[in-house]
Amino acid sequence: MIEMKSEILSIICIKPSSPTPSHLKIFRLSLLDQLSPTIHGNMTFFYTSNVKILSNLSQTLQDSLSQTLTLFYPLAGRLQDAATVDCNDEGVLFIEAQVNVQLSEFLSQPDFKLIDHLLPSTDSETMGLSNGAMLLVQFTSFTCGGMAISLSMNHKLADLSALVTFLQSWTNYSHSFHKPVVPDFIGPNLLPARDDFPNMSASVNISTAKFTLRRFVFSASKIAELKDRVYERFLQVMKRHPSRVEVVLALIWKCAIAANRSKSGSFKPSALFQAVNLRKRMTPPVPESAFGNFVWPFMVIAEEDNKDDLELHELVIDMRRAFNSFCRDMADKFKGEEGHLAILGALKERGEFFKNRKEMTVYKCTSWCKFPLYDTDFGWGKPVWHVSVNKMVSNTIALADTRSGDGIEAFITLDDEDMAIFEYNEELLKYATLNPSIACA
Template sequence: MEGNPKERKLEVKLRRKCVVKAESNSPSPEHPRKLTLSNLDLLSGRFPVTYLYLYRHSRSNGDLIDNSDTLFESLKTSLAKTLCYYYPFAGRIVEGLIICDNGGALLLEALANIPLSHLDFYNLNQTLEGIVVPCLDVNEFPFPLQVQVTCYTCGGTSITFTFDHALGDATAFGNFLSSWSRLARNMPPSFIPDLDLGRNLPPRVPPTYHPSFDHFFIKCTLEDIRNMPKTNISLKRLYFVDASSINRLQTLASVDGNKRTKIEAFSAYVWKIMATSIDESHAKCKMGWLVDGRGRLSHSSMSNYIGNVLSVTTEEASIVEIKQGSISDIADIVHKAITKVTNEAYFQDLIDWIECHKPGLMLPRFVLGREGPAVVISSGRRFPVAELDFGFGSPVLGTVSTTIENSGVGYMNQRTSGRGDGSWVVSAILWPQLAAALESESVLQPLCSSHLQKL
């Protein structure tokens, strides 16, 4: 007897793998095209980024293998079509260049020994280890795009998409995945990048920037990133936040006629909880936010640009100030911190700072874990979740994480839940004390199958 499936440990066996190349109209090994990484691409750090999507039972008969064959072949065919439009995703990243030679993307299929509903959704440390192809070192990550389809005993499916961050940011990856899902359903792509423009984010001549950039950013190497000081920021978690909690936080943050966004209100709440989780050796702590430069830069290629256009801004405050402040007081600090960088001048200064410090990679100093406790929050409200239908239904979950084992700072990434009711799924990388403090409240609920509709 197999025993209770809930008592079984997740085991995943690789069934097959293949390299998928663009089917036509693409640079070839004989005639490769070289794209120089933009200055903002150099700020990405070459980290692997993984998007995880879960799809409920979709088979029409009792044969799991036959069903997975159909699914795998459909994804393989539609990926080949998508890579024609996004051929850098089938290239290789070498010394500041994307070598577009149609080397291909890696597609794998695996079989799990449990039903999808028995995954430990909350504990991403365990779940990601089982259902994501390893790519812990960029030197051993020859495919900038790796996709793993995992089939479960119930007929449900998970798909993980792992990108080299130098390829692009969340907007670029979202456009790629959305276009792929539409092509899989025999529809035109949602977004066609203008790759003839390359990665065109030019510096000014001569480059110039505000002196504060020398204090905030640092030039580093892959070795520096790999050898960053060990921290205890290693817990990967998934949380559910219902719409009523989000709306309540926004109401608390918006007083005296100052309307605050949901992510500003959520940031204020997390910052206040974070202050209670920090030991007495620290008098201050930081909150950071990922900021998208699209819509802020006036370059003509921004409307169909594929690449990185992200930066990070932070604000530091005393722990006493955050503990004693109201949600609206802290939301005001958050709003001012984000507003001061959401403009063209800031992003142009950043492009110029990187130009003056090339070659190499660049990072905000605090990301290396050398400037005290910090949490970075990003909003994924525009990232496709329910829309990512590859022909077998909409996902019940879409979220993001990374296979990196240790982080210099905490991260929290918000996504719309698959329920379509205004609720969120929040992916987090935390230290134990912060996880415990957040979970002692009712806003962030450890994600479980009951939060996912019809799993």
């Protein structure tokens, strides 16, 4: 067990390198932004380095961040209400810290309890200093010269794709390329926020039950085995090939349902929500550089079918059918004058569905696969690992590419009792490795 101690070296406010023009001072969010929860999501990138003088790297990050904020000016502002940002250039918080361990020690078997040392603090003192900042950054040095860069960004302004656009611009400025990816603030025009949605802003129900986070890694060869297992039946029904994400997610969901059944002694119907990036599924497609929230979940149901065990291929088929149905019938409706009606209808339908299904167990999944997160190079190489830690909500599944690009890491939260069963599931461990070491080389 590593005993990690951290020391804050400095806390400063980074403002845009150029002031925001007066005609851009008030930024109206899109309706999807308006409905997003006012929480900060986090992402941490780990880097090896032989550079001795870390202060130069910190200054490079600060200077390039200041340039980047000129383009992403809402991030340097403050929320005025659920649908408006005051782009007042108050800036973002930048924290520099150091820890007393080597990067290789930490990555030998990542301990998610220790990642708190690397994240911008959410304690009252730091949040008071941040004065409502939309973005907090922490740059942490390890004793070996390795580094961690953590971002904590308000979900009101950005989904993962928007975060990637921000990172691409920041890293380009850090390299002095001066050709950043310019954000496209198309969202408010595509689907404007509405004043008649005052109480509709999404909230995150912080789990009152104790839950556990675990990391499982699926190698390319094991994913191939999973695909082979469902391939014939899937192809027969869907006339297409199953994806990596589908087979891995189906197995995780299957094993989570089994753990819940083992704990309670009976089968409970289950719903799986999967987040979909709407950008490329609209007509015409929205640019990948579109900044804001362009995500909506579709739902897959697993109900009792008088079998002792759910069939993996059936879950994969159900997931693909639900995805196809959503993309065909719903994805293009989240825009224009009728867009708010589509959202109201979807929320009402979901509420009606769950009203009489109090016993249904709900899981939520997001996939970061195929997002170029391992290209986040500030000038001293690509990251050896990246991670986002969920400490608020149970029954979540986040999937990400391994550094090689052909495997999948799964970050799973379950209630303590469920996880105590889930993490020893023989079917799961046939395909996944629990929290293996991360090589720094």
